[in-house]
Amino acid sequence: MHQQHAQFADRIRRIEAGAPNTCATVYTGLQDVDTPRGKRVSGVSHRAVAQEGQVLKRTLLALGLKSGLLKLIALGSGLLIFLHFSGV
Structure with missing residues (x-):
């Protein structure tokens, strides 16, 4: 169990440092890090609208209903x- 805690703490340190092989950092809420104004941070979007190439749920439901x-x-x-x- 202590080994798991040590691995987790090491992983958190690597993520905070931005080291490679950390998979990703999930941003939620407002950003409080020092980022230049106007520069978009990868993976952060507020009030995101459906992106092009992404099908809306209601469209998928309508297509499924028609198909059914x-x-x-x-x-x-x-x-x-x-x-x-x-002849039945």
């Missing part, structure tokens, strides 16, 4: 045709 209804109509029609010609 088309499949339901096709399968239902196939079932009705089968029942009609099978």
Whole structure:
């Protein structure tokens, strides 16, 4: 357990120092580090709008609903045709 604490503390030190192999730093809330004005910090966006190439959830839901209804109509029609010609 002490070894895990030591590894965690070492990792935090590497992240704070900006050393390589730290995967990423997650920024939340307002930024309080000294960054030149107007310079955007990578990974930080306030009130982010959907970026180009990113599909909105409502669009995905609408496409899924349409796809599901088309499949339901096709399968239902196939079932009705089968029942009609099978004589049931």
